[in-house]
Amino acid sequence: MQYDLVCRPASTAVRFALDAGESITCEVGAMIAMSSGITVETTSKSRGGGGGIMKGIKRMFTGENFFLNHFTSQQSQQTLLIGPTLLGDCIHHPLRSGSMVVQGSSWLASSSSIDIDATWRGFTSAIFSGESMFWVKCSGTGDLFLSSYGAIYPIQVDGEYTVDTGHIVAFEDTLQFKIGKAGKSLIGSFLGGEGLVCKFQGQGKLYCQSHNPPSLGKLLGPKLKPR
Amino acid sequence: MLDPNQQFRGGVFHSSIPDGRIGADIRITPSEIIAEPSAEALTVMDPSQVARMPRWVIPLSECQVDLGGASGRMVFCRNKERDLTIFCEERGFAAMLGDRSGGMLSEQLHVVKKRQAGENHRFRFWLTVGVVATLLFGVIGYYSVLAAARLAIAAVPISMDEKIGSMAMQTIEKEQKLAADHPATKFVTEIVDRLKPHAAIPEMNFKVIVIESSEVNAFALPGGQMVVYTGLLKKAESGEQVAGVLAHEMSHATLRHGLQRVSQSLGIVAAIQFLIGDAGGLLALGSQAAQTSILTSYSRQSETEADLEGARMLHEAGLDPESISAFFDKLKKEDGDIPGVLVWVSSHPLHEQRIESIAKFKSTLAKKEYTPLDLDLATVKESLK
Numbered sequence: 001m002q003y004d005l006v007c008r009p010a011s012t013a014v015r016f017a018l019d020a021g022e023s024i025t026c027e028v029g030a031m032i033a034m035s036s037g038i039t040v041e042t043t044s045k046s047r048g049g050g051g052g053i054m055k056g057i058k059r060m061f062t063g064e065n066f067f068l069n070h071f072t073s074q075q076s077q078q079t080l081l082i083g084p085t086l087l088g089d090c091i092h093h094p095l096r097s098g099s100m101v102v103q104g105s106s107w108l109a110s111s112s113s114i115d116i117d118a119t120w121r122g123f124t125s126a127i128f129s130g131e132s133m134f135w136v137k138c139s140g141t142g143d144l145f146l147s148s149y150g151a152i153y154p155i156q157v158d159g160e161y162t163v164d165t166g167h168i169v170a171f172e173d174t175l176q177f178k179i180g181k182a183g184k185s186l187i188g189s190f191l192g193g194e195g196l197v198c199k200f201q202g203q204g205k206l207y208c209q210s211h212n213p214p215s216l217g218k219l220l221g222p223k224l225k226p227r
Numbered sequence: 228m229l230d231p232n233q234q235f236r237g238g239v240f241h242s243s244i245p246d247g248r249i250g251a252d253i254r255i256t257p258s259e260i261i262a263e264p265s266a267e268a269l270t271v272m273d274p275s276q277v278a279r280m281p282r283w284v285i286p287l288s289e290c291q292v293d294l295g296g297a298s299g300r301m302v303f304c305r306n307k308e309r310d311l312t313i314f315c316e317e318r319g320f321a322a323m324l325g326d327r328s329g330g331m332l333s334e335q336l337h338v339v340k341k342r343q344a345g346e347n348h349r350f351r352f353w354l355t356v357g358v359v360a361t362l363l364f365g366v367i368g369y370y371s372v373l374a375a376a377r378l379a380i381a382a383v384p385i386s387m388d389e390k391i392g393s394m395a396m397q398t399i400e401k402e403q404k405l406a407a408d409h410p411a412t413k414f415v416t417e418i419v420d421r422l423k424p425h426a427a428i429p430e431m432n433f434k435v436i437v438i439e440s441s442e443v444n445a446f447a448l449p450g451g452q453m454v455v456y457t458g459l460l461k462k463a464e465s466g467e468q469v470a471g472v473l474a475h476e477m478s479h480a481t482l483r484h485g486l487q488r489v490s491q492s493l494g495i496v497a498a499i500q501f502l503i504g505d506a507g508g509l510l511a512l513g514s515q516a517a518q519t520s521i522l523t524s525y526s527r528q529s530e531t532e533a534d535l536e537g538a539r540m541l542h543e544a545g546l547d548p549e550s551i552s553a554f555f556d557k558l559k560k561e562d563g564d565i566p567g568v569l570v571w572v573s574s575h576p577l578h579e580q581r582i583e584s585i586a587k588f589k590s591t592l593a594k595k596e597y598t599p600l601d602l603d604l605a606t607v608k609e610s611l612k
């Protein structure tokens with residue numbers, strides 16, 4: 001399977017060149033265009049084998065869709081073009097071992113060999129950081145495509161690293177994620193507008209995005225007409 | 228029993244690895260932790276790199292363990308130089324480490340676990356303190372706004388109440404309004420006239436109309452205009468009971484609860500506008516709020532205030548303050564279960580507490596002979612048939 005990222009970085013899309021029998025699992029609604037030799041199958045299962053209804057339901061809690069779309073090429077030299085919902089960048093992460101914890105809306109697509117599951121992040125982090133209670137856990141060996149709102153930054157963490165809530169795209173399973181206060185005092189943190197932040201500890205790769213979707217929501221929400 | 232040849236799936240961090248990380252199969256011998264690149268890791272690797280992939284070894288005697296990772300349960304083993312890390316999340320790995328190291332590494336892991344639990348505990352504590360402090364700020368802020376609104380209202384002329392009341396009055400259906408010389412209208416007007424001199428603001432322009440409707444309801448608008456529904460008159464057993472309702476409603480007007488509602492729902496901005504006298508803007512805002520439902524549904528505190536002020540008025544007017552409770556009690560006992568019809572009761576909840584507080588208030592008043600109203604409710608009821 002070959003891919004390339006087109007129109008980087010502001011409105012990135014991923015273009016796949018698929019050979020007969022190759023397939024890719026995507027977020028529902030991600031498809032932009034495709035050749036006629038590709039078939040689409042919508043299920044709640046991930047192709048890797050596991051899954052089913054429970055995983056579909058769990059996935060819904062992460063903000064992802066209950067269903068997944070599997071695109072399989074029936075012929076050689078087929079093209080599939082996919083893109084994220086929000087304006088922003090996409091990146092490719094080769095998953096070689098272990099797993100990647102992905103923030104709900106950032107998962108875009110992955111090789112069919114990768115298992116997609118939801119993982120519980122706890123009430124505290126959800127309530128106080130505005131992050132989702134569930135995250136998407138991708139494990140196996142294959143290619144992972146993540147999307148961001150705004151630009152995407154890869155960071156190699158070794159030790160400790162602090163990221164503002166809402167700016168996390170994904171992180172490797174070797175990183176520990178904790179909610180902490182930005183400043184010395186908690187009240188100071190709240191008043192400083194930074195509130196609570198996410199602190200990463202350990203060694204591993206972390207992807208951050210330059211903008212955060214909840215802020216956009218807060219900005220736009222009141223200006224939208226009710227439907 | 229632990230299987231000595233058990234293999235665990237995990238990974239390795241080392242500078243010699245492209246990307247720094249590789250998936251590995253891990254074994255623990257009695258003296259060492261040995262990691263070798265996993266089969267999957269090798270399949271995606273360049274053949275030239277595969278040849279150069281070594282195996283990584285950490286002697287148990289110099290191993291330093293830590294816990295972490297996304298799950299918090301991943302075990303990290305580091306060598307003395309801390310440039311090589313072998314990690315594993317699989318069940319049984321920690322137990323095997325402990326077993327093979329003769330308990331030394333279990334002890335280390337235990338210390339790490341304890342330290343992390345302590346950190347979490349401390350953070351939770353400060354988080355709770357933070358949340359409580361934030362709530363406290365919020366509550367203090369809320370009550371300051373309320374207090375400010377009250378002060379602002381005190382500075383607003385009564386004519387503003389009247390304007391808002393008149394606007395609201397326009398929204399009320401008056402087709403069913405009874406004529407001024409109708410016995411029912413005369414009846415309620417007489418009661419209001421008797422109570423008026425004892426109101427907190429006697430110069431308030433109290434007016435009352437009767438509307439033909441089966442609803443058991445009555446309300447006062449800001450500025451002193453009141454509406455009584457014939458349904459309420461039909462339900463009342465005595466003139467005193469009607470007087471009780473009217474005294475309560477007149478108190479809402481003199482205590483300016485309608486304006487409080489408006490200022491609370493429009494916020495402190497409107498209250499400041501009141502103060503600086505931007506009447507035009509205010510009236511525009513007021514017309515939006517000039518729905519009787521907003522103006523006549525009050526907070527529990529306002530209701531209690533109106534009860535006590537109404538009781539005071541009744542007492543001064545020579546009527547029994549417990550007339551307010553009496554009507555309540557009757558409605559509740561008779562039709563308490565029928566929703567919808569008894570609007571006045573449903574908009575005036577918690578009546579047991581209110582009856583009690585009125586009785587308590589009455590006991591603080593000087594003893595007085597109450598003179599019954601010299602009005603003929605029976606004739607009024609007859610005229611409504």
Ligand SMILES: [Zn+2]
Nearest residue numbers: 479530533575
């Ligand atoms: Zn009331």
